[in-house]
Amino acid sequence: MTTIKTTQSVYQQLRGHLTELKLADAAEALPGILDQAQAEDWTLTHALERLLAIEVTATEKRRLAGRFRFANLPTGATLENFDHDAASGIDPHLLAELGTCRFLENATNVLLIGPPGVGKTHIATGLGHAAINAGYRVYFTSAADLAARCHRAAIEGKWSTMMRFFAGPTLLIIDELGYLPLPAEAASALFQVINQRYLKTSIVITTNRPVGAWGEILGDTTVAAAMLDRLLHRSVVVPLDGASYRLRNHHAAAEEIRRATTGTNLG
Incomplete structure (x- = not known):
C-alpha cells in the first residue's frame, strides 16, 4: 500500500x-x-x-x-503552387534557390518587377511562407499602408516605435510600390525604413514600374536614387512578364460558360 x-x-x-x-x-x-x-x-x-x-x-x-x-500574409500562396508556365522571364531555378531562403543569411534584397497580374505578389507571399517555415520572422505590407502607418506615427509622436517595428522582421515584404502615387513624406518614410535595414535584413519589393521610373513614383529623384543605391547594393532583380493571372482566369471562366451553354469554343 x-x-x-x-x-x-x-x-x-x-x-x-x-x-x-x-x-x-x-x-x-x-x-x-x-x-x-x-x-x-x-x-x-x-x-x-x-x-x-x-x-x-x-x-x-x-x-x-x-x-x-504576425506576418500578415494576404493569401496562402506558396512557391510550390506558382504557375511557372504562365510567367515568362523568370528562371525556375532562381525561384527554387530563393525558396531556400539563403538570401536572408546575407541580407540580400529581392525586387520583383513586372506588369499587374503576372504573379509578383504570389512569389513575394510564397517567399514569406518559405521564410516563416524556416523559422524567420516576416512581415507583409503594401507600400501605401507602410506610408500611411509611418505618417500616422509621426503625427502621434511614435515615429521611433514604428521604425523599430519595421526594422524587426528578418524579411520585410513591401507590395505594390508604384501602383499609387506617394506623397513626399511617404517617400521619406519608405527611405528611412529601407535605410535602417540596409545590409542587416532583407526586403522583398513588388512593383509594376522599372527602377528608372522610381523618381516619378516617389516624386523625388534624389530620394529614389538613395533608396535604389541601398536596395541594389546586394540584391536579386527578378523581371516578370506574361498575361495577367486574373485576365487568364476570366477568359477561362468565359470559355467554360460558352461551352456549357452553346457547346462551342470562343473564337
Missing part, C-alpha cells in the same frame, strides 16, 4: 512539475508515455526523450502559428 501511495505521489509531483514549468503538452502526454514505456520496456532515457519531444513539437507548432499571425 505504501509503495502504491508513493508511486502515485511521485506521479502527481512529476505532473505538477511539468505544469509548473508550463510544459502543458508534456503533462497531458505523461500518462500515455508512462504506460507505453512500461508496456515496451523503455529505458528512462527513452521515455524522457519521447515525453520532451512531444513538448518540443507542440512548442514549435505554436511558434510557427505565431509567426504566421
Whole structure:
C-alpha cells in the first residue's frame, strides 16, 4: 500500500512539475508515455526523450502559428503552387534557390518587377511562407499602408516605435510600390525604413514600374536614387512578364460558360 501511495505521489509531483514549468503538452502526454514505456520496456532515457519531444513539437507548432499571425500574409500562396508556365522571364531555378531562403543569411534584397497580374505578389507571399517555415520572422505590407502607418506615427509622436517595428522582421515584404502615387513624406518614410535595414535584413519589393521610373513614383529623384543605391547594393532583380493571372482566369471562366451553354469554343 505504501509503495502504491508513493508511486502515485511521485506521479502527481512529476505532473505538477511539468505544469509548473508550463510544459502543458508534456503533462497531458505523461500518462500515455508512462504506460507505453512500461508496456515496451523503455529505458528512462527513452521515455524522457519521447515525453520532451512531444513538448518540443507542440512548442514549435505554436511558434510557427505565431509567426504566421504576425506576418500578415494576404493569401496562402506558396512557391510550390506558382504557375511557372504562365510567367515568362523568370528562371525556375532562381525561384527554387530563393525558396531556400539563403538570401536572408546575407541580407540580400529581392525586387520583383513586372506588369499587374503576372504573379509578383504570389512569389513575394510564397517567399514569406518559405521564410516563416524556416523559422524567420516576416512581415507583409503594401507600400501605401507602410506610408500611411509611418505618417500616422509621426503625427502621434511614435515615429521611433514604428521604425523599430519595421526594422524587426528578418524579411520585410513591401507590395505594390508604384501602383499609387506617394506623397513626399511617404517617400521619406519608405527611405528611412529601407535605410535602417540596409545590409542587416532583407526586403522583398513588388512593383509594376522599372527602377528608372522610381523618381516619378516617389516624386523625388534624389530620394529614389538613395533608396535604389541601398536596395541594389546586394540584391536579386527578378523581371516578370506574361498575361495577367486574373485576365487568364476570366477568359477561362468565359470559355467554360460558352461551352456549357452553346457547346462551342470562343473564337
